[in-house]
Amino acid sequence: MLTRRLPSRRNFLRGLAVSASAAVLAGCDRLDALSQSDWFRKNVLHVGEDINTAVQRFFLKPTSLAREFSEADISKKFKANGSTNPDDPAYRALAANNFADYRLKVGGLVENPMEFSLADLRAMPARTQITRHDCVEGWSCIGKWTGVQLALVLDKVKLKPEARFILFTCFDTLEQTLDDTGRYYETHALEDAFHPQTILAYGMNDNVLDIPHGAPLRLRTERTLGYKMAKYIRSIDAIDDYSKISRGNGGFWEDRGYDWYAGI
Amino acid sequence: MAATDAALPEGQPHHGGTVLVRRHSGLVRITHWINVLAIFFLLISGLQIFNATPALYIGQYADFDHPVMSLTAKNTPSGPVGITQIGGLHFNTTGLLGLSMYDGQWAARGFPGWATVPSYQDLATGRRWHFLFAWLFAINGAVYLIAGLAGGHLWRDLVPTDSDLLGIGRSIVEHAKLHFEHVRQYNVLQKLAYLGVILVLIVLVLAGMTMSPGLDAAFPFLVDLFGGRQTARTIHFICATLVVLFVVVHVVMVLISGVWNNLRSMITGRYAVSAESEAHVD
Numbered sequence: 001m002l003t004r005r006l007p008s009r010r011n012f013l014r015g016l017a018v019s020a021s022a023a024v025l026a027g028c029d030r031l032d033a034l035s036q037s038d039w040f041r042k043n044v045l046h047v048g049e050d051i052n053t054a055v056q057r058f059f060l061k062p063t064s065l066a067r068e069f070s071e072a073d074i075s076k077k078f079k080a081n082g083s084t085n086p087d088d089p090a091y092r093a094l095a096a097n098n099f100a101d102y103r104l105k106v107g108g109l110v111e112n113p114m115e116f117s118l119a120d121l122r123a124m125p126a127r128t129q130i131t132r133h134d135c136v137e138g139w140s141c142i143g144k145w146t147g148v149q150l151a152l153v154l155d156k157v158k159l160k161p162e163a164r165f166i167l168f169t170c171f172d173t174l175e176q177t178l179d180d181t182g183r184y185y186e187t188h189a190l191e192d193a194f195h196p197q198t199i200l201a202y203g204m205n206d207n208v209l210d211i212p213h214g215a216p217l218r219l220r221t222e223r224t225l226g227y228k229m230a231k232y233i234r235s236i237d238a239i240d241d242y243s244k245i246s247r248g249n250g251g252f253w254e255d256r257g258y259d260w261y262a263g264i
Numbered sequence: 265m266a267a268t269d270a271a272l273p274e275g276q277p278h279h280g281g282t283v284l285v286r287r288h289s290g291l292v293r294i295t296h297w298i299n300v301l302a303i304f305f306l307l308i309s310g311l312q313i314f315n316a317t318p319a320l321y322i323g324q325y326a327d328f329d330h331p332v333m334s335l336t337a338k339n340t341p342s343g344p345v346g347i348t349q350i351g352g353l354h355f356n357t358t359g360l361l362g363l364s365m366y367d368g369q370w371a372a373r374g375f376p377g378w379a380t381v382p383s384y385q386d387l388a389t390g391r392r393w394h395f396l397f398a399w400l401f402a403i404n405g406a407v408y409l410i411a412g413l414a415g416g417h418l419w420r421d422l423v424p425t426d427s428d429l430l431g432i433g434r435s436i437v438e439h440a441k442l443h444f445e446h447v448r449q450y451n452v453l454q455k456l457a458y459l460g461v462i463l464v465l466i467v468l469v470l471a472g473m474t475m476s477p478g479l480d481a482a483f484p485f486l487v488d489l490f491g492g493r494q495t496a497r498t499i500h501f502i503c504a505t506l507v508v509l510f511v512v513v514h515v516v517m518v519l520i521s522g523v524w525n526n527l528r529s530m531i532t533g534r535y536a537v538s539a540e541s542e543a544h545v546d
Contacts (some may be wrong), residue, residue: 024378028377028378028383031381031383032381032383032384035386035389035393041389041392044396045389045396048395048397048398049391049395051399052395056478056479056482060481060482065481067480067481067484067487069324075325075327077328077329079328132325134493135317136316137317138314138317138475138497139317139494140324140326141326142324142325222481223477223481224477224478256388257392258388259392263476263477263479264395264475264476264477
């Protein structure tokens with residue numbers, strides 16, 4: 001029972017160092033393999049983000065507002081990320097004419113599908129908010145956004161009872177693919193779509209929204225990370241399920257491993 | 265004495281004048297080892313996440329031209345170099361920070377591949393690892409704190425007594441001489457280090473939560489507490505660095521102050537102390 005044959009401290013430390021470096025090398029490969037395993041990603045790794053979603057849904061009331069800042073807080077330089085100048089022909093054609101021919105199509109599971117020109121949207125009540133944009137990469141910028149509340153647009157087209165999500169289809173292709181799954185899109189829960197700070201922005205920092213930041217129309221959902229706020233919006237559809245759209249995870253970045261809820 | 269007191273029968277005086285006492289409760293031992301696992305994965309996934317923007321800022325938003333710290337790579341006539349910038353200081357950290365080898369090639373990365381999970385650049389997967397172990401860590405920490413407050417472990421074993429604090433000078437001298445007493449209670453430097461790391465870990469969690477736009481809307485005071493999301497990110501990083509420093513010192517102290525005795529006490533709970541010290545306790 002008594003084990004007296006213990007290694008000397010020096011040998012012990014040497015052994016520890018050797019096994020530690022071997023473990024690091026073997027461990028790296030093992031952890032990379034786990035990181036790429038579909039089963040492990042879906043059933044184990046995703047648990048943390050599932051809890052994030054449940055906890056945030058619990059604490060976030062529909063009335064919880066993202067902080068609004070003052071003019072003095074606005075970033076001198078607001079980084080433009082993702083697509084910054086889409087070269088898709090349909091977009092180029094609209095941009096060439098300064099988006100005068102742009103029509104936002106709103107349809108899907110709605111009572112009366114409609115089209116909105118930029119003038120139509122500007123004629124609706126506007127909301128201006130100075131908010132912090134949080135990129136999943138870790139940086140933040142503060143900007144001033146002007147647009148129409150998405151709720152007002154959705155009220156006009158009247159959602160059917162079976163509508164559960166709002167789909168934003170964009171003009172830009174962020175990744176070249178053969179099957180069009182590189183086109184940017186996003187989906188949102190109705191709770192976030194009808195939030196008072198959720199706007200379709202056509203203005204930024206007292207100017208017309210520019211191309212790098214999503215002209216002519218982009219989404220602002222201020223309680224989420226930046227990738228949920230689709231730029232270059234082409235059409236909006238009410239849907240009941242996003243699993244058949246593109247690669248089935250509810251958004252361009254979600255199809256590439258990022259979380260759908262994106263509240264942290 | 266480290267190598268000889270590995271398997272003493274409990275409670276009986278040993279020829280070296282030691283007795284085994286029960287030092288760590290089951291709860292402390294279990295939460296300690298869960299912490300080891302969770303903090304390891306939080307660190308390597310945290311470095312992966314950091315690498316997506318390998319720079320730190322102060323304030324509500326990122327002032328891209330003025331990071332307080334950054335890890336970058338740049339080309340020079342004599343080849344690429346990795347630069348670590350902290351405030352106004354710049355260090356060449358080629359091979360480790362800013363620029364390191366990955367798969368036999370130079371890669372411009374904040375922290376090197378061997379320090380991150382996954383080893384390649386993959387923010388989405390790094391985040392999944394991070395949140396998974398963040399919840400394990402948070403639940404484990406909550407159990408420890410609630411039990412430690414309710415059961416008295418924190419007050420009884422970690423908060424220094426007046427005489428502890430008066431003896432701090434002597435304790436520092438003893439540590440500097442690498443002379444370690446083996447008694448049931450933690451010494452004053454241990455108490456302060458353990459309380460300190462608990463505090464750092466609480467700040468670290470709160471700073472992590474402050475980086476969430478969702479939680480900031482639910483709990484607006486978080487942003488005020490840290491003075492902005494970017495400051496919170498910097499504090500999160502500093503706290504993580506302090507935890508790494510704690511772990512380094514902690515492991516060194518475990519190794520040099522009787523590795524088997526220390527390891528056994530954190531696994532089985534039993535710790536060999538000098539019989540003399542126990543006589544005083546009784």
